[in-house]
Amino acid sequence: MRRFTAALFLIGLGVMIAAIYQHMDFSNTALNAGQAINSVAAQETGAANFVTSVVLAYRGIDTLLELTILFTAAMIGGMVLGKRRVDAPRDPDAGFILRTGADLLFPLLLVVGLYIILHGHLTPGGGFQGGVILASAFFLPLLARPGSSINQDVISIVEGLAGATFILIGLLAMSEGYEFLSPLFDKGELGALISAGSLPVLYLAVGIKVGSELAGLLAHLAEAEAVD
Amino acid sequence: MSMEFLDGNTILYSAAFGLMLIGIGGIVISNHLMRIIFGIALLEAGANLLLLLSTYHEGASAPIIVDGIIPAMMADPVPQALVLTAIVIGVGILALALSLAIRVQRAYGTLDMREVRLRLEQEICDEAGIEMPSSSEKPAEVIKTPVNSVVQQESGS
Amino acid sequence: MNLLVLMIALPLLAAFLLSIIDRASSFAARVIGPLVLLATAAIGLSVWSQLGDAPQAVQWGGFQAPLGITLYADQFGLLFALAMTIGTLLLWPRSTGNQLRSSSLALLLAGTGSGLALSGDLFNIYVFYELMTVVSYGLIASRGTSGSFASTLRYLVISGFGAALALAGIALVYQATGTLNLAQLAQVAPEKLNNLQGFAAFVLMLVGFGVKAELFPVNMWVPEVYATASSRVSALLAGVVSKLALLIIMRLLILVFHQPEALTVLLVLGILGVATGELAAWRARDLNRMLAFSSIGQLGVMFIALSIPGNAGIFAALAVAVHHLFLKPAMFLLAARWGGSIRRLCGAAKTSPVAAGLFVLLSLSLIGVPPLPGFWAKLLVIMPLLTLDQPLYYFAVFIILAAASLEANYLFRVVMKLYDKQPTAVPHKAHATADLATAVFLGGGLIAAVFMLVPLADRLDSIAAQATDVSTYIQTVAPQSLEGDVQ
């Protein structure tokens, strides 16, 4: 009975959505804030990747808040899962292939992650994507050797400092008479590695913060005591 | 909008709305927490796609300047930045939900949300020192539910 | 340059650095949170004093609206930003477990709440709202009981569902208008959002942001969370955080969504909220959940008030919201010791006469006994409802009056128990000094309001007038036209 009413509800919802879609107007796709940004972003921020411009400059505060969400989620995750008991049983080490693979992959992932972060203002990718790769670099050894563990104290210091860096760059702009999080420094040549002013620095802070927080979260989940 | 029934826009929009509908369906029909979390993830994915499609039009290129060449028509970067933000927020909340799920299962021995609700009600009433109001389902059976029956419980819903 | 952004940036910075400061000196870590909030409150008050009749707009990063994100400070937004900051300061969580985490969370809540109240960008509001939700999870779960984890999980499921719907609503708005800036949306909404798509976007966002505002169909989490969280956290969530979500809905209603159907939806959901909330409160057998359900009822009254078209509705909703802002936290603080079965309260007035007297006062104001502020707030809702002369609005008046008699009934039951001559077997504990002092302070505010009714009403009226002044909003933000740029 419940499934029947649910199915009826879904069909109704589908019909409503179809009605809305029928009335949607797709003619004014050129008139939007994004196209206005496209026409000025190269001069205003100096980044070749306009998504990076939007993420770090035009909507920089959104990014700061989303970092804060990750920070809070990691903090609450640690609080909820708690510290592992010292005598809790651990999973056995993984096989030779995974262990060796993890050792080999670690530097590779580190380099790739940093590369993606530092080229965020030029090519697709940036602090978030690179940060995930950094997190996996630090998490992989944990998967291979469940006996080892990530030092959560170090993580909390790193993520705190990275987050503070983001805000301090924003405050630096204020101290120079601009608004909070205004782009700083020389914009350089469009498309060069050292360009776009403070954006690469911000993306580096984002990448390190995302990486440390996700690594911390993964470690908490991996170390949580099994139920069975 | 072209007169064809299945133009590119319609296909993409039906993907977004379809994901949202399936997600809502999963949330409404399922009782098992993992299934509900999957449903929320699908709903979010559909919403993200919808946001990205909001100003999409064919013929635009990615909003990136490569080798100094500025394309004639670039895609709108704003929804892309928004979806980037939304995806990261989503994964943070997902991790939180899973952490809480582990703790709740450790405490209550179940992830069936109806049972979790009853156990929670029971705990609140116990703490407050009042009788649990007699509801349609008997809480006494819930307490006896063994830990390992989660998977079987879920399939019976 | 405007110092207003510091109201948001400083608490976040302090929250990030708190665990590092703690390594250097745990004393510094304990005092820095309240100090930062004092500083931000001072900033807020100084901006308030300069504000006068001219709202201010700040562009994050100095980019022209609508390309960048706008921070819009009028008296309406600043009032709630200050309420959030000062409320967090008064209700600073005192966790038994990890004080450091609780302090960080409180700082984040204050910064986020201020940002939410002041934000002038649709997606920015969504991100602030999500952050506030995550922080609330942490505050609820910080009690560490299995019940608090389970209630957080159920809250998370409902919130996650709502947030995804709100995101879809934002997508529909951006599809129709190509902008997220509220000022620009206010400009183009009459032309582009006055249709089925706009209405769908409104409903999606109402459900999404309504989760925190305890809106009728998405408020299942309320009794569970307020019964399992610590009383200070419940006070914060019921008192301040729910009002911020309400503020978002008010802003959207004033600036973006003008469909008459939207008002009808609000009216119906408000009526259902009042009816279900008050009935459940009447049936509740423990104080925490009674207060939680009554909070649903009160927010229902606010939604009914919002459904009144024009300035009068916003004014009435604001009055009820401010009244509830003072009253509910005080009641939850009293419930810190009196939580649990109402039967156990027998003779509690003997151990703590001040608290019992305060509870009587708060109850009378909640019911709406003249001359207490609660009466005037309800009057402000009922009067315009009667002038509208429509059956559904008359029904709303009837529901509000019936709810008041239900409130009188169940609160009287509690008061009777408090002053019962027969003591129970369980000895009563006196309230913690800090809790009682804060509650007395808030109750004192209510009494003071009785003597300043006219200036207070004038002030609220001018705040509501400024909030509903759409043309000033557009002029202050001055978004550049999109048509002019793209050729």
Place this chain on the structure above:
Amino acid sequence: MEVVVLIVVIVMLLSAVAVMLFKDFLAALAAMTVVSLGLSFLFVVVRAPDVAMTEAAIGAGLSSLLFALALRRLGLWRSQ
């Protein structure tokens, strides 16, 4: 091109239904990853390479890892 998109959309929606219907959570997780990858492809189609990368790294990679770790700790890591 549209045919490819249509096929991807159909596979994605079928996988999404499968997420909800599979009794085995591990299989549901695999289907979820397929949805994420399909989504990632659609993001490329609508000229959003940044978002596609993010969806692939976070949606398909990290989320699946989180789910897998959680399923293991919840004792749902087994086929029926």
